[in-house]
Amino acid sequence: MTTSPAPLDDDRICAEAAHWCARLHDAECSDAERAAFAQWRAADPRHEEEYQAMLEIWQLSELLPPTPHIEPGLIIDPVPIRGRHQRRPRSIKRLAAVAAGVLMALGAVWSAGWSAGLLPSRVGYYAAQPTPREVQLADGSKVELNSNSQLVFANFRERRSAWLKTGGEAYFQVAHDTLQPFSVFTDNGSVRVTGTRFNVWTDANQMLVTLLEGSVVVSPPDSIDGNSAQLTPGMQARYIKGSERIELAQVAPAGAIAWTEGKLVIDDLTLQAAIPLINRYLKQPVFLDDATAAAMRIGGIYRTDDLQALVDSLPKVLPVELRKDNQGRTVLASRYVQL
Template identity: 45%
Template structure:
């Protein structure tokens, strides 16, 4: 685009294009040619990329909208849109028209408040529109949407500590991975790395489910309990935490590794690294590591591993550091 000031019609055309590409790229029949065409459109002007990112946030809001009833009729001769595509279209329209937005709020379809937060180089404290406080760990991201019948957070990546404003008639739900944490008012921590999720409850109670597609509200946690789940789990694994639990050390900028195997430690270390550490084999993963580290200085931990453990480092074809165990010396005869 060469003009410094766009007309309303030109701006609307870019918004419409962004909505089109958002829907096409999420469609199962999107082709490689279409994806290349989208990349050309996106890279043609910074405003294109900006509008597309804004449309992705609307898409996230649509995640919480209800699915249409099976009786919805789709005209013959046109590809059937998914429920989420209908929801996104509804969001775009309703957010643009105040009256429709008001109606969408009263029907429980649309939020009256939407917030997006990220923390990159520093821990970040934010306050949600309902008064709840959230502390975001490094490299973390979440969104919040306030609906008439509930408050919805999506933890997109990383880790967050929640202090939820008590409101039994307005449940607070956190989506993390394939699961969900449901509360009314409490203090708890949620950590997510790849397909792993861990929930630590400090105060109050929460219901944790490992898969939102399964019936029921999940398993209840009480104070000093934690739940773990990952992709494909039928239900979370529940365990007790103890006074020396270090799960919240990140709030003080620390990572505590309490005699963990490298297999257990790497997910905690990798969330702070630009290039995640890899294990050469399962045997290397059994080597144990401990210590207290500054989360902003974990690159130095990587380089110091060969000094503290019987390992050496190599690089794979993607440039990731790989931990290899030192060969065992044969016994002397």
């Protein structure tokens, strides 16, 4: 049995399509961005459909004079940055008449979409690479993005939506607004708030949410018929892909945002839980070779710019060894003899 896509997933695709329209119409759009767009476009048939729909609206502005270049990370208004083709107007009066008509059409279309809650009033794309970065969203909320993290933000009429890309981490300080809830979406679940401070980290297999102030509701992906969890300050929620429950724990919240000061706090974790946190900062990730190694525990405070030294030192403090597997990957294997 198939189900229709969730409305919030449609919101994400709409925001991403608006972002790509803006970037691709900018003359300074890089080859890397164009390659990323091609991957996004091919990843889901809905991406192509939504992009074409957005393009029809945005192409109405081709006769408008180009606007100044907007650097990546700044707020992108729903009016396109620049048309793809420059056209010479026949007269100033004709240009003014056409521009006025197009502006009215764009305004009417976008206003109707915004009033119906279908289109955002603002869309922003933010990236922190390779160092962390602090940004301010259109609603006044502040976000600190960890290195190699990407965020898309869309400000709708009755909600605020942010999408944190897989492999990213962000510390949110959300501007309070009970009439316009703020949600963060990842491939591994979502977080819903009205105003609070919390940290979100997600990779291909899990999502980790730590609450510092206020209250949030953490939910698994829409495809999972699992529980949601309401957190109070000092609580941490973990969702692991494929499971049906959100795991809760009491933690020291400051440790979750130690990365903003260039530190990683590992509070007596198993290697299975610690290695994904460490891998965020390594040029080449490390993998666990067996369950015995995965169950071993480590702790301490480490510099995020020198975590390779931690990995190299593990065989000195734990009964493990570093070696290459048959795929050429670096693995941690137990030195215990497996019977």
